[in-house]
Amino acid sequence: MASTPRSGMVRINPWILVALAVYAVAGLTGIVVLLSPTMNNRMTDTDLTSTFLHPLSPGHPLGTDSLGRDLMWRLLGGLGVSICVGVGVALISIVLGLALGVFGGFFGRTASFATGLVVDVTWAFPAILLAIVFAGWLGPGLPAVVLALALTGWASFAVIVRGEMLSLRERDFIAAARVLGVSRLKISLTHLLVSLFPVTMVVSVFFVSTSIVAESGLSFLGLGAQPPTPSLGVILAEGRDYLSQSWWPVILAGALLTGLVLLLNALADNVRDRFDPRSRRLQ
């Protein structure tokens, strides 16, 4: 009765992929130039004679900042740094979350309780706090930020993994397979990874998005990338001090960052729809 649902798989919106590719290329360019000893001076050379140049000035398509550094190159470099850190942290969080989730889900009630406890203790401290502490310990910089973000990021994923693991243990086919003599851990892991795949995809995209924002935020506060290394957060912080004189560093960096987050969120929604079309009904 009633109307038939739309049939066919939901494909990932091609526009999203195009935009992602653009961002990826830009970020990659930024990283390459940043790491190359010969070229990275474009991002760091100060030129006090041409400070606060507007966008579309000759030689500086996006203008310059308070120290005369070319904004376009700094934005590219900053984008690269932010993306790298974001993806790196997301990866670590996923791996850690998987490991602890499996542990908590598979090895009985004590393990489950212990994992839950660790999760709750982790949850009690916002990442920013940890970042500040690590900044005090290791000195401010990207390592401190990465450590802080990774240590706080895994928790939510671990809970999901653990839940799935727990429910899998109860299932009948595990018992059936055991009769055939296969190790219980092996069965569970295989099925776990397969059933968790869609969730992991969606969660990964979200993690990347939140990590990028977190890194930018921490760099904005001065705890992350240290000058002269560019990061979108650093550019925002520098631009803020001179907001009344030049608005474009803030707007440009902000737009770039927001655009990336919007993109990743749209991608996550898309990926989720692809794997679970039921949730489309409510959108």
Next chain:
Amino acid sequence: MRFALQRLAYAVLVLFLASVVTFFSMRVTPGDVTASIVNVATTPPEVVEKLKEQLGLNLPIWQQYWNYLTGMVTGHLGVSLVTKLPVTTLIANSASYTVILAISAFFVAFGLGVPIGVIAALNRGGWFDRVALAVASFFLAIPNFVLALVAVLVLGLQLRWLPVSGSTSWKNLILPALILAAEPCALTVRVGRTAVLEQLSADYIRTLWARGIRQVRIHWIHVLRNSLSPIISLGSIQVRTLLGYTLIIEVIFRWPGLGTQLVNSILHRDYPVAQALALLLAAVVIISSALTDLVYRWADPRVRLSGSEAA
């Protein structure tokens, strides 16, 4: 009732572990507070040693932890190593600022978010729904410090409507509170909308229609009541992220709350203040999470029968 006690006992356990973490994480870092009080380079080492002894930094670490723990429980939070003021005084001064900010943001977020989400769901597909969703997506994407900067730029500097830092009048509260509320509000709109939509197609709603009950009543009493659970559990997650954001917002707008104080105390290795504040922060998160669990059980009577799994 039994569940409530269990839940609170668990919260205490977590809090205890959190205290261990806060204490030892600070001590592990190199450098200590003496550098913030005297200039180590020019002061003779014996004086520095004497200072350390005075501050109790020479005691074995376990003793220091024990003092700290007992102090926390009894309310003797010690004295700031830098300013010599009692920690409790310092906290009291800045706590009120943070609480005002957080509560204002909370009310804006839920006070705006829930009705908008509900109305959007009831008008599903209509213009209100589409606009609300688009705006929510935007505010969910834009990082709050970027939003803060844009707001400062547009509202503060260009239009000169609102002050952008300090805390001299209630007007100073507007920008920080709104920015802080933006993301939670957007999330509440989305979650509330989804919750309402799910309820609208539920079987019991059909029963209510078949009994000839007014639409207004069905929507605003039955549907809303049943939509509460997801919204409430959202509230719990929100507290955590809200706390983290409050720190940033306070720093950006130079709002003299616990956030700015915490940041400063850590950077200066002012242990008593830093530890007390960090633990306070953790306590707020832990307790609010426990409270939310309890409220959730009240809101959804079905959960009362089955025990919920320990977090």
Next chain:
Amino acid sequence: MTAVSTGVVPPAGSVSTTLVIEGLEISTVHVGDTRPLVTDVTVSVGSGEIVGLVGESGSGKSLTALACLGLLPHGVRVTKGSITLDGKTVTAASEQELRSLRGPKIGMIFQDPMTSLDPCFRIGRQMVEALTAHEQVSKDVARKRAIDFLGHVGVPEPAKRFDSFPHELSGGLRQRVTIATALLLDPHVLIADEPTTALDVTTQASILQLVHRLRDELHMSVLWISHDLAVVAQLADRVAVMYAGEIVETGDTQQIFAAPKHHYTRGLLDCATHRHRGEPFGFIDGSVPEPTEWATGCRFANRCSFADSACLQHPEVTGSQQSGVRCHHPRGGGATS
């Protein structure tokens, strides 16, 4: 504006409170595209009668029921025919009028007792709410009447149960509560959409007993929808069989079960009846077609062993409304249209 229902003779001396469905067609309506889901349904329920509407899932029986209350889902509409309740045309009524009809004039109970009550409110409160939506009574009076009715439908300790939450009651009890709430409003017609399907056999039996008793006491009309022939056999005075969105046979319960005229009905009976040990269970080859797959001729033809070229023509109903069949080659002889 009374629709004249062919062949219905109300019992002498009673008021002819009836539910009359005439030539009903229900379709999904999208932009520029109308697909029928239910076609040419004509059924009526007389005063004090229990009429069983039988069919598998997908036959359109639930839609027909929902249409009687004006509760068709979004995008689905009545496109032909009419439904009349006590002489009042439901299909042409405004939402306001419908709201006043739902409950006091026509009630409906649904299939799944687990999900048909609001889980967040106590059942007593929901009953009072239903009553006060239509009558001006005080909460206390309403409460008393509700508790009375709970006892009437066989709920033990009704005053205590009044304050229970739905999840605290078993499925059988919940259905009793649902029935009680529907009857509290004293409707002229009650539509029951598979209310016992989700219950176990013993609970089912007790609910059926209850309905029998209530029908006798309250002289109520019931349209009982089910896919379960055994239930319908016990309960109904008359039966209408639906297949693929249309009525294929109507008649007295005894007559239908003893000598079914439509081959589908025969098939259903074969499936349901006990066989002696050693005999195979009956079954009908194939499956119920979706509305998009309906044949232009007889919709059952592709599964019928008696189909021939005549069946490429869509059959009309022959016989009276009381006892009719939609078939070119009905069992036991009879006119082909």
